[in-house]
Amino acid sequence: MEAWVRKLVTGCLLTLPVAASAVAASEQAVRVAVIGNSPPMSYVDESGKLTGFNVEMAHALCATMKIRCNLLPTSLDKVVDAVSAGEMDFAVVSLLATPERRKKVLFSKPYYRSLSIWLSKPSIKPGSPRTTVAVVNGSVQAQHAENQGWKTKRVTNHREISTSLVAGDADATVVPMLTAVSLMEKPSLQALGLESTVLSDPLISGDVCISIHPGRPELREQIDAALDEIKRDGRFDRINSQFLPFRLL
Amino acid sequence: MFTTSRTPDNYRHKLGAGVLLCRLTAVFSIVFASAAAWLAVDQHALLENMEDLQSRTLPNSMEHQRLARNLEVLRLEGERVLAADNPENRRQALFIVTLMAGHPSLLANEKARNLAIETEIFLTRAAQGSRIDENIRDEWTRISRHLSLTADDISVDGINLAREDVRQMNGLVEQTRQKLHGAVALVLGFLALLLLLIRRMILRPLQQIDHALSDLRQPGSAVTLPNYSLRELASVREAIVQLHGLMQEHESTRDDLQKLAATDVLTSLNNRRHFMFLAESELTRAQRYGRPISIGLADLDHFKHINDIHGHAAGDLALKAFADIIRSTLRHSDIAGRYGGEEFAFVFPETTPQEAVALAERLRAHLDAWVIPLKNGGHIRLTTSIGIADASAQALEDALRLADEALYQAKASGRNRTIQAKTTQLPLPLGGHTDNSGHSA
Known part of the structure; x- marks a missing residue:
């Protein structure tokens, strides 16, 4: 009995460094x-x-x-x-x-390779005055909008863009093409009848x-x-x- | 004569084995290295080709497949634009069409780009219209088929890219295979040449030298070794020829010495020592097989008288003449020797004393009839007394003693006669004239 316990304890002690190194690896x-x-x-x-x-x-x-x-x-x-x-x-x-x-x-x-897409409520072309454009902070699209002198609505992620468009905080947005695909599939945005234009500015494609x-x-x-x-x-x-x-x- | 003529200069022009080995190794290395380099060129090209296939052609081929797939997406979205039952769906489908028409991969391919632009323009116009009529459907069917075929063409183009690479690689592999065969043949050929050279330059000479060395033991053989191209072998050959000469010299010297040791110089008969040796072995043999054998002793009569009157030269002449008569009269198997001064001894193998007496009588008669001319124009005549003894049952010394006694008896009885020793029967005075000189020898 005693020998059995000793064996168990020794086994655990021997396993200990292995377990420790596993932790180190995960770190x-x-x-x-x-x-x-x-x-x-x-x-x-x-x-x-x-x-x-x-x-x-x-x-x-x-x-x-x-x-x-x-x-x-x-x-x-x-x-x-x-x-x-x-x-x-x-x-x-x-x-x-x-x-x-x-x-x-x-x-x-x-x-x-990516492109940027202008999505807007019907009949709003890129650069139309009095248009608020929703852009994600830190994106090249936000940079582009700023360069163009557009009025912007800053958000932190793409989900907030659709919220802004539906709420009417923004009339348009500039997003990467893959985000545009995802947005266009949303029923809430489809109801807005969004129109799309491919923007060819080199800053926002490539x-x-x-x-x-x-x-x-x-x-x-x-x-x-x-x-x-x-x-x-x-x-x-x-x-x-x-x-x-x-x-x- | 044996001379130490082997100076290094003799073989300086010949090829040394070390040099030969070095040259063969160098040639072999060059041959093998060039064959390896020859193969390495192809192998390198093959590796480059594979690398190219992996890093350029395969990705390129996959891009073609992706492009073909996008054309198919364009076609499907086009179908959706025309089939949509509400504006939202149509708008969404049209959006994808727009994206596809602006897709960098489509724009990069001329065939695909023109078709995509045409499709986008057509679908945008169709979507603006209120109704999709027959004309629009027919036109779409045409564009749709065109899209499908172009997708197939691009897909096949992509596959052909890889196929071309594989074809090139197959060609290279085949070429490498043939080169490998060539290289193997080259190496095998070189090995065969090497073996042939080793055989001709080393093995065969070694065998010949081996034969020559075993032939050396046989007396009187001649060394017949050809000239060798390898320096070491040429020098061994020279040494063997010299050794052979030396051995032959030694052999003839030994023969001369042997003859000298066994022969009496004046008469060329066996000397006493050699006679005793020969007689002893004949007696032993005869007694072992129980064969008859006899011994004789002869002494020239009045020899001192000849010496005194005619001089020692005449004495020598007389001894030589008697030796000649002995040689011409006795049988080949009989052994004769000069026993002392003017005394001669004989062994008659396979001969009874009676037969020996007959032989001795013949010898005595020949000498008696012989006239020896002298240099000064005069001449002398000689006689001899002979004692015969049976040697078939006693030791050589005893037989000789008996023969000597018989000889003494012959002298005493008047010389110029043969007397057989008494042991077997009484000596019979045989033939002969009475001696008139009265001298004892």
Whole structure:
């Protein structure tokens, strides 16, 4: 009996360092920023699970790079600074690689190309006077609206855009094309009879990249290789089909 | 004569084995390295091709598939625009059509771009109209089919991209295979050449040298070794030839010495020591097999007298003449030797004393009839007395003693006669004239 107890105690003591190192490993997990509330790129689904095109891409990237990742929801206006400061190791957020952002973070290879869409209530063209345009803080679209001298309604996520449009706080919005697809599917917005126009300004269209902390160039190389592999082995297209009606590439 | 003529200069122009090995190794290395380099070129190209397939062609091919799929999406959304039963659905479908028409991947492909723009314009116009009529439906059917076919064409283009790469790689693999065969053949050919060289330059000479060395033991053989191209072998060959010469010299020297040791210089008959040796072995043999054998002793009569009157040269001449008569009279199997001064001894194998007496009588008669010419123009005549003894049942010394007694008896009885020793029967005075000199030898 006594021997049995001793054996058990020894076994537990031997297991202890292993358990401790497992904890250490989880602490060293790579921190990945995603946007919390921006369908179809990243959102919480009916079952309460964080999902979306970018979330699944982040999972696929981490699996390909064989690293442990912690996905951390972050608001768009804070993403670039968080990655730049090293609070996040990288961000799978659909960021256009603008020169201004390039000064703060490293960008991966583009993983798709984006356009921006002007959505407005009927008969309101881009640049119409007395039009309030809803934009998300920190987005290139907000920057663009400011550059154009439009009157803006600042919101923190894409969900608030539809709220603003329905409430009449805004008459139009400028969003990335994938967000536009998602918005156009909402019955509440469909009732508004929104009209769409593709905006071709280079500031708000172009390569969408993953942003990486500037101190980790080796991580960028890993992510580039993983992106190539995901595109090659068909996982990219499968995630694409899960969340979007057409091919991103 | 054996000379130490092997100086390094003799073979300086020849190829050393070490140098040969070095050269062969160098040639082989060059041949093998060039074959490997030759193959490496193709292998490198193949690897590049595979890398290209992986990093460029496959992604490119997949982009074609995605583009084809987007054209299909455009077609489906177009159907939705025309089939929509309320403005919201139509607007949403049209929105996707607009997005597709502005999609960067479609814009990048000329065929797809024109078609997408045409589709968007057509659908926008159709959506603005109040009613979808027959003409619009017919036109859409045409555009829709065109979209499907273009999607197929683009999809096939993508597949062909990869197929072209694979075809190139197949060509490279085939080329590499043939080169590999060539390289293997080259290496095998070189190995065969190497074996042939080793056989011709080393193995065969070694076998010949081995034969020559075993032939050396056989007396009187000649060394016949060809000239070798390898320095070491040429030098071994020279050494063998010299060794052979040396051995032959030694052999003839030994023969000479042996003859010298066994022969009496003056008469060329066996000397006493050698005679005793030969006689002993003949006696032993005869007694072992119970064969008859006899011994004889002959002494020239009045030899001292000849020496005194005619000088020692005449004496020598007389001894030589008697030796000649012994050689011509006795049988080949009989053994004769100079026993002392003018005394000679004989062994008659397979011969009874009676037969030996007959032989001795013949010898005595020949000498008696012989006239020996002298250098000064004169001549002398000689006689001999002979004692015969049976040696088939006693030791050589005893037989010789008996023969000596018989000889003494012959001398005493008047010389120039043969007497057989008494042991077996009484000596019979045989033939002969009475000795008139009266001297004892």
